[in-house]
Amino acid sequence: MEKSFTLRVLKSLNRKSWLALGLFLAVTLVVVPVLHLLVPPENAFHVSAYAITLFGKIMCYAIVAIAMDLIWGYGGILSLGHGLFFALGGYAFGMYLMRQIGRDGSYQSDLPDFMVFLDWKKLPWYWSGSDSLWWVAFLVIVVPAIVAFIFGYFAFRSRIKGVYFSIITQALTYAAMLLFFRNETGFGGNNGFTDFKRILGYSITSPDMRLVLFGLTALMLAATLVFARWLVTSKFGRVLTAIRDAESRVMFIGYNPLWYKLFAWVISAILCGIAGALYVPQVGIINPSEMSPANSIEIAIWVAVGGRGTLIGPVIGASVVNLAKSWFTVSFPEYWLFFLGLLFILVTLLLPHGLVGLWKTLRQSRGPRT
Amino acid sequence: MREFLRKVVGIDPEKCAPEYRVGYPGKQRTLDLSHNVILYLDDISVSFDGFKALNKLTLAIDAGELRCIIGPNGAGKTTMMDVITGKTRPDSGTAFFGQSIDLTRLSEPEIAHAGIGRKFQKPTIFQQHSVFENLELAMKTDKRVRRSLLARLRDEERDRVADTLRQIRLDTEAERPAGLLARPEAVAGNRHAAGAGAAASAARRTGRRHDRR
Ligand SMILES: Nc1ncnc2c1ncn2[C@@H]1O[C@H](COP(=O)(O)OP(=O)(O)OP(=O)(O)O)[C@@H](O)[C@H]1O
Ligand SMILES: [Mg+2]
Numbered sequence: 001m002e003k004s005f006t007l008r009v010l011k012s013l014n015r016k017s018w019l020a021l022g023l024f025l026a027v028t029l030v031v032v033p034v035l036h037l038l039v040p041p042e043n044a045f046h047v048s049a050y051a052i053t054l055f056g057k058i059m060c061y062a063i064v065a066i067a068m069d070l071i072w073g074y075g076g077i078l079s080l081g082h083g084l085f086f087a088l089g090g091y092a093f094g095m096y097l098m099r100q101i102g103r104d105g106s107y108q109s110d111l112p113d114f115m116v117f118l119d120w121k122k123l124p125w126y127w128s129g130s131d132s133l134w135w136v137a138f139l140v141i142v143v144p145a146i147v148a149f150i151f152g153y154f155a156f157r158s159r160i161k162g163v164y165f166s167i168i169t170q171a172l173t174y175a176a177m178l179l180f181f182r183n184e185t186g187f188g189g190n191n192g193f194t195d196f197k198r199i200l201g202y203s204i205t206s207p208d209m210r211l212v213l214f215g216l217t218a219l220m221l222a223a224t225l226v227f228a229r230w231l232v233t234s235k236f237g238r239v240l241t242a243i244r245d246a247e248s249r250v251m252f253i254g255y256n257p258l259w260y261k262l263f264a265w266v267i268s269a270i271l272c273g274i275a276g277a278l279y280v281p282q283v284g285i286i287n288p289s290e291m292s293p294a295n296s297i298e299i300a301i302w303v304a305v306g307g308r309g310t311l312i313g314p315v316i317g318a319s320v321v322n323l324a325k326s327w328f329t330v331s332f333p334e335y336w337l338f339f340l341g342l343l344f345i346l347v348t349l350l351l352p353h354g355l356v357g358l359w360k361t362l363r364q365s366r367g368p369r370t
Numbered sequence: 371m372r373e374f375l376r377k378v379v380g381i382d383p384e385k386c387a388p389e390y391r392v393g394y395p396g397k398q399r400t401l402d403l404s405h406n407v408i409l410y411l412d413d414i415s416v417s418f419d420g421f422k423a424l425n426k427l428t429l430a431i432d433a434g435e436l437r438c439i440i441g442p443n444g445a446g447k448t449t450m451m452d453v454i455t456g457k458t459r460p461d462s463g464t465a466f467f468g469q470s471i472d473l474t475r476l477s478e479p480e481i482a483h484a485g486i487g488r489k490f491q492k493p494t495i496f497q498q499h500s501v502f503e504n505l506e507l508a509m510k511t512d513k514r515v516r517r518s519l520l521a522r523l524r525d526e527e528r529d530r531v532a533d534t535l536r537q538i539r540l541d542t543e544a545e546r547p548a549g550l551l552a553r554p555e556a557v558a559g560n561r562h563a564a565g566a567g568a569a570a571s572a573a574r575r576t577g578r579r580h581d582r583r
Contacts (some may be wrong), residue, residue, distance in 0.1 A: 008522065235518040238503055242496045249494045252455060254482035254513045263515050 012230040021222055028218035033211045049210060053282055056214045058322045059221045060279040065302045065314030066224050067271035072300065073308035074232055075264050076244030078162075081169030082272055083296035084176050085144040089273025090280040090290060091180075092143055094193035095127060096136040097204070097281060101197045113195075114188045124186045133200060140277040141270050148269030149262065156261045161247075170293045177291035192287025193280070204281055217278045221315075224271055228311050231267070240264055241309075294337075301344050307354025316355055401485065402469040408433040409454070414463035416449055423449040424460070448491055455488045456481040479513070497549025501540050504548050505531045 013021070035047040064086055071077045098112040107116040111123065129135040151172060155165060183189035196204050203209060231237055243250050243257045250257055280286045289295070298321075306317020321343070328336045351358055401408070409431040416424040423446045431437050439447050452458035453465055456478040465473040471484050482488075496504050509527060511517070523531075535541040543551060 005520070231519075235506070235522070236515065238499060238507060239513075239518055241498060242507055245496050245498055246494050248457070248478075249490070249496070250507075251478035252482055252488045253508045254479050254510075255507075256477065256479040256513075259515045260518075 009226065009230050012233045013226065017229075021225065025218060025222055029215050032214065036211060037207060049207070052210055052214050054326060056210075056217050056282045057279060058319050059214075059217045060275045060282070061299075061302065061318040061322055062315040063217075063221055063224050063275035063278075064272050064299055065306065065318040066228050066311060067268040067275070068299050069303050069308060069311065069314040070228055070231065070271075071261075071264050071268045072303060073310070073313075074237060074244065075240050075261060077261060077265070078166045078300065079169045079265075079268075080166045080293065080296045080300060081171075081173035082268070082299050084169075084173040084291050085148060085269040085272035086276040086279070087176075087180075087286065087288075087290035088144045088147060089140045089276030090286040091187055091193070091276075092139040092273070093136055093277035094187075094196075094280050094286045095130040095139075096133060097196040097199070098188075098193050099127075099131040100199060100201075101195065104197055105195070112188070112193075114183070114191065115186075118183055127186070137277075140273050144269040144273035145266050148266045152262045152265040153258075156258045156265075170296065173291045173296050174293050177288045177293075180288040180291060188287070190288060192285060194285040194287075196281060196284055199281060204284075210282075213278065213282050217282070220274060220278060225311060225315070232311070236260070236263070298340065301340060301347075303354075305343060305347050305351075305354055307356030309353075310356045313354050313356040320355065401467070401471070403433050404469055406432050408435075408468060410464075410466045411450075411453070412464045412466075414450075414453055414460045414465060416446075416453060416458060416460050424453070426463070451488060454481075455486060483513070495548045497547065499548055500545050501548050501551065502531060502535070502544040505534055 032047055032052065035045055036049075036052060039046045041048070064082060067085075068079065068082050071079060101112065103110060105113040105116075107113055109116045111120060115123070123130075130139075155168060160168065179185055180187050180192075181190050187193070198204055199209060232240075239250065239255055239260050243255075243260055247257055276286075276290075302317040302321050303314045304317070305321055306315065307313025321340075324339070325336060328339060347354060353360070407430050409429070411427055411429040414424050414427045415422065427446075427450065429450075439450065441447055449458060453460050454473060456473060456476055460474060467473055467481075467484055467486060473481055473484075473486075476484065496507065499507070506523065506527075509531060511527065512521075532541065535544055540551075
């Protein structure tokens with residue numbers, strides 16, 4: 001019965017979507033590297049390091065937005081704490097990056113600088129194994145998953161829903177932020193981790209490493225899209241949207257919403273963790289502000305702007321909002337939050353289905369071609 | 371009477387007693403009907419903030435029996451259904467399905483798997499899902515996460531849904547979103563949508579309770 005599993009994953013996307021995905025990978029894995037390495041900087045076609053970092057960052061955000069959409073758009077569960085899972089993945093990978101600095105820090109110690117500063121003599125137990133890329137890759141997945149499982153299990157079992165759930169997730173990420181702000185927690189306090197030097201011994205600032213990270217992020221984004229598509233077109237996805245629309249009916253026909261919500265919730269957290277781990281080496285810093293409540297709200301705004309309940313919507317939303325942000329924060333830094341608030345109000349009032357919904361309406365009004 | 375049960379309610383009385391199988395395929399067990407009582411509520415009381423919605427209700431229904439519960443608004447009919455289907459826990463009293471299944475200890479999905487289906491006072495369907503998907507979700511099968519992730523609809527399951535669709539004359543509408551059937555201006559559509567809800571429970575086939583105005 002399970003023999004055609006691969007086939008079903010292949011069939012969950014139509015031909016046009018596979019073409020678009022192929023084109024996306026060709027651009028990110030071939031065209032961009034060529035334009036970055038081989039075209040001289042004077043040339044108009046040169047892709048700068050700044051652009052690569054910016055788009056690498058946006059792709060990480062796009063993964064987070066898809067993860068958010070899985071539980072919000074499809075499951076009807078609005079999390080305002082997804083920044084926590086992103087940060088946990090980032091911190092987990094950040095530990096490895098800190099260990100890779102070796103003795104090149106300002107104190108020439110085997111310990112990360114902030115530990116020397118605190119006069120610690122050895123690594124705390126939870127840092128053990130953090131010099132191994134594989135162990136850290138494992139942590140990137142498992143830590144967000146465990147936190148999400150424990151939190152989700154109790155919240156969903158107690159049938160906490162709607163705005164109450166959202167508020168508790170805000171409290172969760174806020175509490176985690178306060179915890180990480182403390183120096184004694186062992187994650188660098190309010191400075192977090194920065195000044196990374198290497199991955200696997202290779203310089204993190206080299207163009208090659210930049211392109212590898214960029215390419216990995218592109219691959220992860222593509223894989224996330226395919227996976228999410230398969231998930232929402234499976235029967236699991238249909239039960240999940242049914243829970244969103246009429247939860248009590250789902251229970252009375254014999255599904256236990258607890259496990260469905262919990263599965264989607266944990267998957268969503270894992271995707272955020274992976275995105276965070278890809279993000280940190282590209283931007284070169286992770287600190288507790290990633291867990292600030294406002295950050296998590298912003299994630300919800302990306303999804304709302306792009307269009308909930310579609311998979312391309314969150315990708316578009318994350319891209320548009322963050323491109324606007326990077327322009328705003330250079331031109332009028334003090335107005336960004338006002339603009340974000342305005343955007344959210346306008347989208348909620350005028351575009352309930354986001355930009356994707358707008359696009360669909362425009363196409364229909366131009367006359368349906370059958 | 372037997373014809374009515376078979377045609378309208380969808381229960382075949384001959385199939386009810388004495389061998390009444392509950393649970394999803396593969397995990398079926400026989401309901402213990404040794405005293406021929408299928409549902410037994412004893413001394414059930416439910417109060418909401420001091421207001422007694424059910425006051426020492428006792429009710430026994432035999433296997434194969436059809437019982438209609440009537441009463442004025444607020445009499446407690448829905449509350450009784452809520453107790454039977456696990457939505458509300460009684461303050462006191464016992465509720466048994468067959469001789470051995472204690473309904474007050476099971477969750478809503480567990481009770482559904484034990485074989486008690488329910489239709490709502492206000493018709494509820496999954497509006498965003500197609501008519502076909504509404505039936506697919508309601509169908510009796512393994513409803514755990516793993517199965518819904520990996521397994522796909524088997525041919526015999528597809529046939530069962532198709533049969534039900536024909537029976538309720540919605541086979542031509544199978545792919546339409548169920549919400550579109552219920553538009554108020556389409557009178558016929560309205561009846562169909564209610565039909566889809568009823569059919570969803572009809573697909574379950576076992577000891578159903580109807581709760582309508
Ligand atoms: N969750 C609740 N909280 C408080 N009171 C409730 C609750 N549910 C029901 N009641 C009250 O319990 C009483 C019984 O309600 P119930 O819905 O069972 O009546 P009913 O027989 O189904 O009525 P109708 O014919 O109007 O459907 C009513 O007075 C109702 O207001
Ligand atoms: Mg009622």
